[in-house]
Amino acid sequence: MLCLRIGQGQSTQEILEVLDQEILSTTKLPFAIGFLRAELKHTGQLSRGFERLGHYFTPFQTLLVKSAENEKMKFSVESSLGCLENEAIYRSKQPTQAGLFIYQFEVLARNHLGYDEGLIAMSRDPFYPPAWQSFIADARHQLGVVDFADLIYLRSIWYILDQRRNNPGYEAPIAPLFGEKEGKIAGANRNRDPLYLFAALQRQLGYPALPKKSEKETEQAILIVLQSKIRDLEGRIRLMEQEIKGQVDLEHFAKPEMFQGDFKDD
Structure with a gap:
């Protein structure tokens, strides 16, 4: 709703002024919207409100809004809110750690938001259990040295099956995080632009996609x-x-x- 109205030319503050009245009063969301409106009015930054409402918004979601407010970054408010909306839709269904990780990583990659700060924010999302948080922290240091598709392939069930073809007794030193299909797709896209991997996962496994860019x-x-x-x-x-x-x-x-x-x- 916020993204749509901004696209129609309304300011964020104007939208928040009336949005809390349109939300069901049986939830606490109107109070959160009112808080965001107050933060925006006093500081001029919506991201400050996101930071202070940590029980509503994850560090990664806050990073997207903060990046949109950074004039040096070519990441519009519309794009930011569109990415947040698609993530919220995915979370409301039957999300998996693998699906959310790939989606958030694609957001960073396509919008040039920076992997270092982005992966730190991702690792602090409570949706990821300790094993995933450790994997994301390791990925932050390995990117640029190890191909992204290899990061997926090497932590997949498909990699284990590959190894057992030559060594039937092979046991992975750490538990896999990605399934057989994800690993197979990642293996087929090694040494290629990660965008091909994202597209293949969306097409074949129904992984969440980023919002389409507006005509503007x-x-x-x-x-x-x-x-x-x-x-x-x-x-x-x-x-x-x-x-x-x-x-x-x-x-x-x-x-x-x-x-x-x-x-x-x-």
Whole structure:
């Protein structure tokens, strides 16, 4: 509801002013909405209210709102609320730790929110038992060294079955966290962009998907790509002009230290 109304041009504060009156008074949610409205009015930040309502919102949910309020990050309020809405819908059904982990990780990956802070927030979600919290903490240190698909594959039942084909007595040193199907899909997507893995899990196992970007956000993304391409073309044109004039400056294409010191012939 909040996401939809923001998309229609209403401000967050205006929406919260009337939202608590539209929610069933038999729940405590109107009090939470009133608190968020007060925090937004006094601090100008919705994330401050999320932080103080830790029994309502998880650290990861707070991180999404905080990221949307950060002007340096290209993560809109609409995208933030859309991700929160889809997560809430998934949690209201029959969520699994594997499904929530993949969803939250995709939110970080697609929106460039940063894995370090994001995985810390994920590990503090009470929905994850200790074994999962430990896995998420380890993943934070292994990303960039170990392929994401390998992280899934190596902690799956499918990996154990793979090992037992050559070694029937194989026993995993730690309990698997992902099922046979998840491991098989992850194994098939090793050394590929994680986006392929996300799509395969959603298509084949019904894992939760991120909200589709609005037309406005899609246009902004296209504009950013076009601006980048234009800058690249401008740089190439300048290089061609300098080459024609015999004025190519190699310092633009090498580290400064390469031009320091004396050069000696061997």
